[in-house]
Amino acid sequence: MVNKTTVAFRVDASLQIGSGHVMRCLTLAEALRDGGAKCHFICREHPGHLLDLICSKGFNIHRLSTVDSAVSSGRPALQRVEPAHAHWLGVAQSKDAEVCRKILEDVKPDWLVVDHYALDTQWETALQAFALRLLVIDDLADRKHICDLLLDQNLGHTELDYAALVPNGCRLMVGPQYALLRPEFARLRKQSLERRASPSLQHILVTMGGIDQANATGLTLQALKMCPLPVSCRISVVMGLNAPNLAEVADAATNMPWPTEVLVNVTDMGERMASSDIVIGAAGGTSWERCCLGVPTIMVVLADNQKSGAEALLSSGCVELIEKVRDIPVQLPAAIRALANESTLSALSENARRICDGLGVQQVLKQMSDMNG
Template structure:
C-alpha cells in the first residue's frame, strides 16, 4: 500500500441532535484520506442521541462507543472531561496509535494530557481558539487574517499549525467536481440546493421551501437534502410534495454532484461553506450557531457569500427579498462565485493526511496547469517564504495575477506543470519558458512539502521535457542543443541545492534575461549528434 502502511490512527469525535453531525463527518473525511495512505483508522464516539455510529461502520471504520450520557445530562460532552479521558483510554484497549485526532469543543489540554502517555502524537481539530491544547499539531480550517496568531499561548512550542481553508477536510468528490467544472459558474438561476446541515434545529429547511414555493421562485428546480438528525423530516416531505420541480434527498455521503448542478445554495455557516466554495457555488447563508458568526462575517467581507445574519433575525420575507436580489444580480453572483472559488481547492483532507504521514519517497506525477489552478498558484505565489526569496518581494494582487495566469496558460512558448501525489495533492509547480538564448526554468514547492528533497524532482521534469524537445528540433546536423537556465538569489540556499542536485551548474556566460545579482544555473541537454545510436 502507498504511504505509511502500519500506521494506526484513532479519531475521537461526537455527533448528536444538539451538536449536529459536522465533527464526525469531518473526522470520517480525514479517516478516509489517511486510509488512502495505508493507515488503519478507528473511531471513538459517545452514544449521544443521533451518534452516527452506524454511518461510521458503514464506511468501513471500526467504531468504539462510549457510554450514553446519564439521564438529564444535556452537556455537550455527556460526561466530565476526566471521565471521557478514562473511557477513551479504555476504548484504545491497550493499543498505542501513532496519531490520535480529537475534534470536540468540550475537550482540551487536560484531556489531551491524560491521553498523552497512550498515543504517539495528537492532532487537535479546533475552530474556536478558545482553550489551551497540549497537541503536536492543530487543524483550524477557518478563514482568518492571521490564523496562526490566534493560537499564540494556546498550543505548545513546536506545535505544527495547519490553518486556513486550504486544509479544510473535504471528501475527494469535491476536488474531482471542481476539476471537471474548471472555474466558477455564471448565468441565470435555474436550480437551487437547500441544505442546512445534519441537524437544522430551527428547521431553516422548512423556511427555505416555503419561500421557494412563492411564485417568483416556483419554476426553479430544487434539491433538498434532509440531514440525519433533522427534527421534522415528515414535515419537509409534505412541503416538498406540494411543490413541483423538487427532489428530496436523505443523508448522503457527499453533496458534490448536487452542488455542481446548482446555481445558488441556501444553507448554514458550518463546514459545508468549504464544500460550496470549492465549487464556486453562490450561497445565501443563515448563521444557525454562535460559533458560525465570525466565520460567516469574514466570508461576507471577502465577497464569497451573502449572509442573512443570525437565525433569530431571519424571516420568510427577509429570505425571499434577499433571494430575489441575488437571482436578479448576475454580476453579484459571478463575483461571489469567483471569490469563493479562490478560497480552497477541496484537497484539504489529503494535505492533512500528508502532514501526519509524510513519505519522502512518494511517487509524483505532473499534469498541465489549468484555469482551475489560478487560486492555487496565487496561494503559492504569495507564500511569505516565496515572496522573501523572489526577485520582487512585494505581494502580488489578484487583479494582476489573474490575467497574467490566464495569458500564461495560452502562451505557446511556456510550459506549466503541477506536480501531484497519487492522492492528487498539489506539491508544487514547475515552469519552462522558451527563449532565444535557451530555456528558463523556475519551480516552487508548497510549504507543506518543503524539506523532502522534491525540488530536484520538479527540475528533472523540466529537464526531461527540454531534452525531448532538443531531440526533436535539431534543424541542422551542426546545430547544438540550447541550454536550460534557472535564476536564483545568492541567499536562497535551498533552491541552489535543488538546482545542483538536478545537474545544473553555475553558468560561465550569463543569460541576457538573468536578473541583476542572481546566480545563473545552467544545464545543457546531451547533443543527439554525439550520442551513439542504439544497436
C-alpha cells in the same frame, strides 16, 4: 502516511452537536486508510449519533455509553474553567478520559485525532501518554491544547489566534486551504466552475446540515414561496435521516409552486452542488465545499460558533448572509432578488473559488507523515 499507522479518532455527533465533526473526520480517516493506516473511532451514543454510518464505512468503532452521563446541567466537581461547550460531552472530561484510556491502551495509536469542542488540555493531558502524536481539529480558538498538530480550517482565524493556546513546537494549519473535503470536490471543481460561465436561477439546492434542529429548511421553503423564481426553476432539499423535522419538510415540499424533491443521506453531495445554480445552506464545514465548487451561496448562521466564519465569508464577497434563522422569512426573498442579477452571481462565484481548492486533506496528510519521521 506510512503504512501500518494506527489512528484513533475521538469525535461525537448528536442532535445538539450536529454531524459535521464526524463527517470531516471520516474524510480524513478514508484518506488515511487509502494510505494503509488502520483507523478507530471512539464515539458516545448521544441521540443523533452517527455510529451506524461510521460502521458502514468499515471503520472500527468503540461505543461510549450515555447511561452514566450526568454533567449536562452542571460542572464537574473539579473547580476549573470548563470549555464553553462542555455540556456537549455529557460527562466530565476526567470520566471520558478514563474510559478512553482503556480503549487506547488496547489500540496503541500512533496518532490520536480529537475533534470535540468539549475537550481541552485536561482530557489531552490525561491521554497524551497513550498515543505518539496528538492532532486537534478546532474551529473556535477558545481553549488550550497540548497537541503536536492543530487544524483550524476556517476563514478569519490566523496562527496568532492560537499562539497562547498551544505549546511551543506545535505545528499549526490554519485556513480553508487545509479544509477536509472529500476527493469528489476537487474532482468536480473544473466542471462546476465552467457551469458558472452562464449564471442563472434554474436549480436551487437547500442544505442546512444533517440535523437542522431549528428547522431552517422548513422556514426556507416557506420563504421561497414569496420569491420571484422562474417558472422553470426546480428545488432540491438535502437532509439527514436523523433530522427531527424531516417529515414536516417532506410534506411542505409537496405544496411548493416549483418541483421540489427531498433527499435523505445523499452520497453524491458534490455532484448535487456542482449541478446547482445557488445553494441556500448553513454556515460551517460545508462552506468550504461550496467555495471549492464556486457555488453562489445564501448562507444561514445556525449557531453562535458559526458567526465569525460566516462574517469572514461575507467580508470576502463569497456569500449573501442571513445571520439568524428567524430572519429567513424576511431576508431570503431580498437575497434571492439580489441573485437574480447575473453579475452578482458571477462575483460570488469568483470570490468563493479563491478561498479553497479542495486539496486540504493532502496537505494534512503530508504534515502528519512528516511528523512520523
